[in-house]
Amino acid sequence: MTEIPEDHPRHDSLVARHRIEEGVEKGLTSKQGLIAQGRGEAFDYLLGERTTESADEAERVAAASLLRARHPVLSINGNVAALCPDETIELAEAVGADLEVNLFNRTEERVRAIADHLREHGASEVKGLTADARIPGLSHERAKVDADGIYDADVVLVPLEDGDRAEALGAMGKTEIVIDLNPLSRSAQVATVPIVDEILRAVPNVTRHARELRESGADLEAVIAGFDREATLEDAERAIRSG
Template sequence: MADIPQNHPRYESLVTRDLIVDGVKNGITAIHGLTAHGRGEAFDYLIGEKTIEMAVCAQRAAVAMLLLAKKPVISVNGNTAALVPEGIIKLADFTQSEIEVNLFHRTETRVHRIVNHLKSKGAHDVLGQYGDAKIDLSHGRGIVDKNGIFSADVVLVPLEDGDRCQTLVGMDKKVISIDLNPLSRTSNSSTISIIDNVLRAIPNMIEFAKVMKSNNNHSLQDVIDSYNNREALSSAIYEIGENLKSHAIENNIPWNHFK
């Protein structure tokens, strides 16, 4: 990782970028993941680089859904493995979820490296190496584990993955996504759309899971029933607009010009 001065105004952002770059160097993250991360970072900037209130509601509902699931699975791609490996492992432990490596740019070497990377961080069982089942996708994400994503009732998909979300929902699975773009197919296809940075969302979900794992099924279902995904998406879009307005005013740019 590059030697980034901690007083740099974009320190956290630059450190995050370096984690993705290191993931590419180590054969964990596809080079295309750099573009995906940049798109997400742009939306994070638009939303104010903070976790908005409705994202917290979505995270809480997502944890409730994982805890109520009969067979929850957390899907991991290269970016997720590079950014939040320990967090994924902790969340899987608290929610009794399986972890499965699932990649668009799939090679057996990359899958093996990600599995080993997760195990080096403390994971015990990681699915995805054998690819013994298929879902209706014409690329690498269509290769899944029959004891994982294929048979799951709830799938957590960190980071953008529109066509797979649509396919999984079409298979009557509940899909939880973490995607900073409230306009994406991923966000608009998911059962619960968490519009937040994965670096903030996963730690928040872990804290919710610590508390909620002792809740009874009725109270968990109440959390899910009180959540409205369309409202969550609308709130994120509104927040982007308000943040843009605030920046315009702060920099003496006439906001009325944009109306």
């Protein structure tokens, strides 16, 4: 990768682009993932490439939800694996969550490549290869999940999600945390906890909040109960429209 000076005004976005490009070359990310990255970057530009107060509050609620969960799972697709493997593994360790590979453009080769990539970055176990259960109501490959993973989970973090699976997981009664830079997307609109933030900021923020909540002995139920998802989405849309 071409070295990008840290003082370059587009440093973070350029690094993210190169990570996605490398992800395609390594067989982790589909070519459609390049388009998704560009779309998200456009929304982040409108947000001012910053974590808003409402997004930070959503990240705190996400942390509380993961800590309170009976069985939390972090769903990993190709873009997530390419962009933030270390950060995602760190979050899983902080909240005691499983990692599970789940792909729309699924091939066994890609699933194995992503699982191997996560293990190379320190993950001890990665689910998603067994695919012995299905999410009801979906006819495409993202319906395939592990029975002892996403299917059994009560709380699922689904960054960079497909809207129909987000809806289907909600219909199963799961608490669904979505990271999506478009507050009008179906994923964000149906999420229990919508986080309108860039994933490279959002995941470390959730980890930070999880550690702080655990250390302080905060009342997790109170943190979750005080969350207003509609106000969070409205604030994100207002920030995008107003600049």
